[in-house]
Amino acid sequence: MTLSDAFLDQARSNRSLGSPFTARVLTLLADRLAPGNPVVDRMNDWPGDIGNRGASLALRLLGGLHWLVLAGDCPDLAACYPPNPRPDDATLIAALDRALAEHQPTLMRALDYPPQTNEVRRAAVMIATAHWLAEQFGISRFIASELGAAAGLNLMWDKYRLDLACGVFGPRSSAVRLDPEWRGPCPPDAEIEVIDRRGADLHPIDPHDPDDALRLTSYLWPDQPWRIERARAAMALAGATVDKADAGDWLAERLATLHPGTIHLVTHTVAWQYFGEETYTKCTAAFDAAGARATDDAPLARLSMEGDDRKGEGAPIILTIWPGGHVIKLGRVDFHGRWVDWNAPAHLPGKPRKKLKPKE
Known part of the structure; x- marks a missing residue:
């Protein structure tokens, strides 16, 4: 090319x-x-x-x-x-x-920098996936990790309000409101608590630093001011640590310890393409090693939203769950989160879902 x-x-x-x-x-x-x-x-x-x-x-x-x-x-x-x-x-x-x-x-x-849009509307998929996982395992506590996290805005997914025709998920008073066109079944309703959140990036951005915030905003397009407004609202809420580190080494350390009674959800969105071969290999090895140790009381989940060859059709939403290494295609999402084709199965193959107490 x-x-x-x-x-x-x-x-x-x-x-x-x-x-x-x-x-x-x-x-x-x-x-x-x-x-x-x-x-x-x-x-x-x-x-x-x-x-x-x-x-x-x-x-x-x-x-x-x-x-x-x-x-x-x-x-x-x-x-x-x-x-x-x-x-x-x-x-x-x-x-x-x-x-x-x-x-x-x-x-x-x-x-010098790969684009780091931290497109906040992608968090709609993270919210829906977390609710689905919570119901499958009967666990409401989460550890959130992100590869290629930039400013860590999408590590704050539990602090955002997801408005769907079928219901509202997340804090209703949140200044960050997500309202994608949702195609498919409604996610299950569950209490969610993120007890730890952290990300890795070779060039982390501090959303509270004026120069870094300017750089982050520069990746958003000037004829889409609503994206800029949403990102600035998310910057004001930002509170996740993003370590300056290669994703491969960082992930191995991050996944080294099991946390019983907690789901560890690792996400990466339009980031994998910027990793080198050595990082790919290390990340894959880290997932495999941690997956072998995962249990039903301390499951590991990898949520991927990365581009494929279907141009103009967004990115596939792929969830891998351990124990078992189950690979589940949850649907597709627009790169900017304008729409979500959600196709999550009723339950994890071979495992009856566990009912959580619904939110009051």
């Missing part, structure tokens, strides 16, 4: 995800990637998969441009961005060219 093709492919994805402005920016940039600019040269020399199933260079540069706008460092570009009136192509191209020519340190810095 050429760099121009990667930008055009990402533009199509952004358009399908409801962001015509960023799709337009990426399309215009695809014709402006000639060698000679240090930022462009670095992208052209990038090793490995540069597309949206790999390094996502287009999203890295897009985040860097939004970073300039949010910081107020590039007024010409800011004047072209929402909520300002739509500029003509010539004006937008001139602003993009100026940003590439005059703000290379910021754009180079943006290329």
Whole structure:
């Protein structure tokens, strides 16, 4: 895939995800990637998969441009961005060219980081999965862990309100409200208590640090202000520790101890593609070793939401549960959590579900 093709492919994805402005920016940039600019040269020399199933260079540069706008460092570009009136192509191209020519340190810095959107609406799947697991095992206490956790916003899933036509899950007073289009059966209703939450990331973000919060916001698209508002509400609630660590080594240590009477739920969402082969191997070994020790009183669950080859159809929701190593396809979710196709089975294969006391 050429760099121009990667930008055009990402533009199509952004358009399908409801962001015509960023799709337009990426399309215009695809014709402006000639060698000679240090930022462009670095992208052209990038090793490995540069597309949206790999390094996502287009999203890295897009985040860097939004970073300039949010910081107020590039007024010409800011004047072209929402909520300002739509500029003509010539004006937008001139602003993009100026940003590439005059703000290379910021754009180079943006290329250093994989996109870390911490898309909060994905937490709807975590909430539903936790309720389903609680009913299956008759256990309400959870340990929450996340690989590629960025700012740890989705480690706070139990603090968010999930509004579905069939019911409300989570604290009703939460400032973070999730209301995806829900297709499928309603999740079971159960009391949930997270007793410990922690994540790992090579480049953790502190949501309470102004510069880090700016970087996190830069990955959200300017013509979708509701995503920015929701992320800022989640930042205000953030309280999870995210360790600066490789996911493989960190996970082995995190899973080393069993916690009877507790479900350990490990999540990763659009993060696995950024891990190297050594990290893949270590994570897999850590899951296998911990899964061999898991019991019905101390189960381990791995929740994955990662892209596959079905473009435009979101990501598969895959849950692996130990003991037993059961792999369950729970459905699919839009990458930004706009909709969830939920297809959880009534009970775990070979195990009758256990009824929890319903919430009062």
